[in-house]
Amino acid sequence: LWHHSREECMRVFKHPDFVTSVAFHPRDDRIFITGSLDCRLRLWSIADKSVRAWNELPTNNFITAVAFNSSGKLTLAGTSTG
Numbered sequence: 293l294w295h296h297s298r299e300e301c302m303r304v305f306k307h308p309d310f311v312t313s314v315a316f317h318p319r320d321d322r323i324f325i326t327g328s329l330d331c332r333l334r335l336w337s338i339a340d341k342s343v344r345a346w347n348e349l350p351t352n353n354f355i356t357a358v359a360f361n362s363s364g365k366l367t368l369a370g371t372s373t374g
Contacts, residue, residue, distance in 0.1 A: 293338065305336055313358045315367075325367050327355030333369050 293303045309330040317323040322338045331353050335345040349355065349371060357370035 303338070303341065305341075307334075312354070312356050315358045315360055317364045318360050318362060319364045323364075325358050325360065327358040327369055329354045331355065333358060333367060335367065 293301065293305065295302055305326070307326065307328050307330070309328050311326050311328050313327040315325050317325075323344070324336050324338070326334050326336065328334070331349040331351065333347045333349070333355060334343045336342070337344045349369070352373065354372040355369050356372055357368075359368045360366065361368065
């Protein structure tokens with residue numbers, strides 16, 4: 293996690309595979325989601341430095357895009373298989 297006003301990294305959120313997409317919550321900038329080549333969508337808490345929730349897609353459904361809806365109540369994921 294980087295901030296434009298700092299030269300150093302603020303925090304690292306480790307994943308077991310490449311992260312392909314990131315989206316911040318539209319109403320709470322302390323929360324973000326990541327999509328990864330391990331087929332998992334993760335909801336992260338910056339304050340807690342941990343995963344709050346996750347969902348794993350079937351094998352070979354590599355996540356290529358993630359987003360929140362405008363209210364932040366739903367997450368969306370695009371995959372390599374459509």
